[in-house]
Amino acid sequence: QLQLQESGPGLVKPSETLSLTCTVSGGSISSSNYYWGWIRQPPGKGLEWIGTIYYSGSTYYNPSLKSRLTISVDTSKNQFSLKLTSVTAADTAVYYCGTHSSSWYIDSWGQGTLVTVSS
Amino acid sequence: SYELTQPLSVSVALGQTARITCGGNNIGSKNVHWYQQKPGQAPVLVIYRDGNRPSGIPERFSGSNSGNTATLTISRAQAGDEADYYCQVWDSTTANVFGTGTKVTVL
Numbered sequence: 001q002l003q004l005q006e007s008g009p010g011l012v013k014p015s016e017t018l019s020l021t022c023t024v025s026g027g028s029i030s031s032s033n034y035y036w037g038w039i040r041q042p043p044g045k046g047l048e049w050i051g052t053i054y055y056s057g058s059t060y061y062n063p064s065l066k067s068r069l070t071i072s073v074d075t076s077k078n079q080f081s082l083k084l085t086s087v088t089a090a091d092t093a094v095y096y097c098g099t100h101s102s103s104w105y106i107d108s109w110g111q112g113t114l115v116t117v118s119s
Numbered sequence: 120s121y122e123l124t125q126p127l128s129v130s131v132a133l134g135q136t137a138r139i140t141c142g143g144n145n146i147g148s149k150n151v152h153w154y155q156q157k158p159g160q161a162p163v164l165v166i167y168r169d170g171n172r173p174s175g176i177p178e179r180f181s182g183s184n185s186g187n188t189a190t191l192t193i194s195r196a197q198a199g200d201e202a203d204y205y206c207q208v209w210d211s212t213t214a215n216v217f218g219t220g221t222k223v224t225v226l
Contacts, residue, residue, distance in 0.1 A: 106164060
């Protein structure tokens with residue numbers, strides 16, 4: 001059973017870059033069986049898919065975030081990461097990492113981490 | 120971009136059946152997945168590819184998908200089923216899309 005854990009700063013200033021890492025245990029991030037994704041949820045609101053990366057490095061981004069977004073994989077650390085530039089208060093959310101199959105359903109989730117954008 | 124519409128809330132009497140809809144253009148041609156999210160917790164997959172249950176999910180949860188509407192059905196509703204429920208599809212233009220979410224209340 002895969003386990004995922006998000007880590008990173010809980011507070012980011014407006015206009016700066018939000019950086020988060022997801023550490024994977026119980027399986028290899030280099031496995032061709034999985035896609036690795038990020039999802040967020042603003043306080044009191046619904047889920048929003050951010051983007052996904054495959055072990056090969058192929059990425060799939062939410063069109064509304066694409067210009068500010070980079071997702072990458074570090075196979076040596078069994079981690080994948082999210083960078084979102086030029087953040088505003090609208091980027092305040094609980095950020096989840098997750099894994100899904102080629103059918104795109106997310107069957108393992110991290111516990112989530114709250115990131116607040118504020119000066 | 121592709122959009123999925125869900126009712127804001129659904130109420131169901133204890134032991135009765137709740138049906139949560141997810142509307143989208145020709146959604147019947149897509150694979151629909153459903154998640155349950157309780158307060159302060161990460162979502163949990165309850166139905167994948169329209170009507171399949173992951174291991175550990177009770178048979179009381181079922182799904183169907185046709186035309187412009189997918190439906191999650193919760194039979195014999197229990198107090199522990201109170202949660203927010205989200206549908207999700209993959210679309211060629213928008214990639215991964217979540218529905219607007221439905222709050223289920225068990226009376």
